[in-house]
Amino acid sequence: MFSVPKNPIYKSVSRRKFLELGGGVATTLGASSLAVGLNSVINRTPVMAQSSDDAKWKQYAGSRLVFMSENTPPSFAIRDNLETFYDLTGIEVEILTDDLPVVQQKVGIDLRGGSADFQLNYVQDKPIGSPFADYYEDLLKYTRDDTLPLDPEGYDEDIWFENFLKACGVYYEPGRIVAFPYDCAVACTFYRQDLFEKLSKDFEVEYGYPMEFTIDTTWKNVYDFAAFFKKMREAGHKDIPYGYAQHQGSFAWTLQLDIQRMLFAHGQWTEFDIDDKLGSKTPGPTNWGDEQSVLIMEKYKEQAEVSHPDNLANGTLELNTVYQAGEIAMQVQYHEFAASIEDPNTSKAADGKTAYAPCPKGAKEWIATGLDPVNGCNCGIGGIGINAAASEDLKRAAFLFASWATSKGTQLDVLKKLGGTPTRKSVLEVPEVKKAEQRPTTMPNALTFHAVYDVGIRDPNFVLGPKIPEANEYHNIVLTEVQRCVTGETSPEEACEEIRWQVDDMNGI
């Protein structure tokens, strides 16, 4: 009834008009989903290498694509921006958003079933990329196809931020790129500068050094800060929040990242002896259970003891809420959350009270291996990938969208609108963005850009892994055993040993 017209309507009627005319009515009747379903449509006008860019963009006008994405701010922003893409290409894109676990499951069944309901997928590095990498199309061949309107900046590794393309796009073997970086969430430290300044003197009296956050602040310092805040709070200062809280709750992936940051900070410890950025399908025996991992597990447990009392119930989202409510003074959080912290309507930590710093460094005395400490930092890089099972034309049309959605112009738009998280270096060079890195700012996420893009994601601070096909099960094992340890059911040694046994069992070792 309200299916997409074969005739590209953009020529005569603007997209907005079209929505008002037909789409609007369909939506109000709720009939849109009845009639449309998940069907993609392909409609092609052949072009040649020497055709105009406009013709290349419009070669699939009248087509329809489906993009399955996580419910992240960039996806919402891009959904609001689809009109621009429609005007540019005449392709209609439906963006479906869901929780990450649901996305994983639907994408998984779709990819494996080989029928490509979703031509475009959100390729979150470990949760989706690692298990399904083989089912995505190699994008390299399209980046060399001159019948497609290629991005003027290109798609090479060095136009993205360091490590980004490898993180979400390259799996298990070099030379194949399955996704372009689309959005990212990089860990950095959020802390209450107002409180730090107010209490620094008192802290120094007790601990012999000032309470301030710098690039050399270690995890041991974080422990001291947290212990100090907690002591103040428990001494009856109800206006002083707790110091710190971990990423716990039931979101396994972010808990794994939480302890991984600390492990990596101390001598670049990793779970497996594999190339961290490439990953491996046969990772071999795990390093869990060695001296370093037991030591950090012990420290992680101690850190939990000085954290917010409801530490275990707080997953990543709740943790941010606790910080927003002014209940903790520090959190290591993903930089995309800055926008919600800086919004005075939702946050008590807004109005310049929060400052941002890189992730804490490893403490020398906590390193058993004798290696150097780093500011261990990790992330979730969401890529946009194309289902290899789709038809060649659909894949080319999908490439147009992937290219547009990761282009400089789109990323800048998203950043301005909803607090996006750019992945292209050139976005940061825009004077407007540069200016926004200092207060007062119109793009709160930009306040974190120094900590994130200049320190966190650069080697040697950056850690990603383990990129293994069983990544999700691995995260879950870590979650369960870390929580059992933190609650005192097992000792750090037992917890590490338990993880080792289960992980090796999972990998058939």
Added chain:
Amino acid sequence: MIETPPRPARSLGEAVGETIGFTQEGARYLKYEAGSLNPEGSRRYYFYLMLPAIFVLACITIYPFFWLIYMSLHSVDIGGAGDMWNDFRNWTRLTRDRKFQDGWLRLAHYSVLCILFEVGIGVLLAVILNNSRFEKVLVTIFLMPMMVAPIVAGLVWYYLYNSTFGWYHWLLQSAGILGETSILGDRGTAMWGIVIVDIWQWTPLIALITLAGLKRVPRDQLEANMVDGAGAFKNFFQVTLPNLYPFLLIAILLRFMDNFRFIDAILVLTGGGPANSTKILPLYLFDISFQFFKLGRGAAIALTLLIMTIVLGLILVRVFESPAGKVNQNEEGR
């Protein structure tokens, strides 16, 4: 062929009809009469009527069931290679899968806790309501939680339990029952957290069922017992409770099966944590199939869950059919 039973038929459906209080005699008599008019024609006609429903049900149950069996015998991993026969490894793995065994134990623990409290409170509530002047109004109000979507109930209680801004947490804390740790943030109390939500939603159901049972406790039995000199409490335990037994059994079985079916609320409340302390089996299955994509292992676990459901279902049907299950027919004495 239409069977002409030597005695009045006792089909399952009739048993249900009886239990809900329909008088069957007239209908049954006429039915066999009718059958003899034109047995073949009528039989075909009735089967045609049945066909669409049976067809739809077959498509969505039989096919998936065999598919589950197939998957449980193969390595089926989304993202892995094709399906491979794996010598019952999915099944043997269950024997050393501690989370699977814990899942069953937690499911049992969770169900028993829920049912214990629901029955306790529900029966008390029903007895009180039965003697209350405001029965109609109160019952109507008490029904409300059952109408709430489980996912909404989960979210609302999650909000209430929150240690930063949850009013229930504040109440519990102010009353000195809880410290600053929220009920969901502690391994020891998280199970109670999810049990309380279930109690809130489903105690009214038990109360309603009990109430229906109370109305049918035979008056002559109560009177006879009183003549024997029994007091109110004695009377309750000697007459009322035995009469309620079939009602409670049905209520308990239904709640058991619902605990197998619905994980919505737990999914948002704890997601199975902390430290897996609320990871009941259906949630673990959800992880295995939908997060780790081990569809083969998931299918084996799913089958154990299905089998248990069928066993419970069979017991339920037995209860429907047993003399005690004829909860409406209370002429016969104790």
Added chain:
Amino acid sequence: MASRDIVQYRSPGRRLLSILTVVFLAAYLVWTILPLFIMFVSSFKDLLAAFQLPEVGDWLSIGVFFDFKPTAKHYVDLFVDNNFGTYLVNSIVAAGGSAVVSVVLGSMAAYALSRIEFRGKKDLFFWIISTRMAPVVAVMVPLYAIFRGVGLVGTLPGLILAYTTFNLPFAIWMLKGFFDNVPYAIEEAAMCDGCTRFQAFRAILPLVAPGVGAFLVLCVLFAWNDFLFASIIGSGGAKTLPPATRELVQPQNIQWGKIMAAGVVTTIPMMFLGLLIRRYLVAGLTMGAVRE
């Protein structure tokens, strides 16, 4: 009614007992209503107002709960920014559609089952009812594959069919009890007047209409409150209220005001329907095992 006047006789502790009874009822009333009341009130609070709590143990400041400027913006946001209008319509179509399909197919099957005997009828009946009891998680993977195979994932017809998996067995089971109660003589008389068999079937429908209506509403209720099917089979294309509400738990912000508002929107219609069929509720929720 039978036992009411009998248990009310004199005993020494009767006065105390009646006081305890009233206290218990009052407590249970508060316990039942409070979460719903907080949901309702919180849906009119701004996020920061929703964070307001008195100090621990400060019982006198409990009034802080009402200390806020009510705002309807969450409701407006839901319908303007979050497409809740569409989701509401989807919910109505999916739940209503499945109820109608289930009751139509179900009454045909139930009628037939009620009128004939055949070998294996008992097993057939158990199979029908067991499909209703199967844990959704257990059968979701194959079901999803089937639905996707026929292109129904993410569509309202798909969701209607998915809900039929549990509503149809329910309808057959319940309605058979109703048809059993209708004497065959009525159809017979109709057929003697020259009606066809099907017309005869139609002739007895008015007799079972109240029951059919009540179970139609119950089917709507079951389908409306479903989350798992809606989020997986419904996918993004046919989003209903429960998954849409769940989705408000967003990465950057758990939008409590909106979630509570969405909860109210989801709950109110069902409470209304629940009251409407109050008389059949117990029968419906116990699969007909118990009738008030």
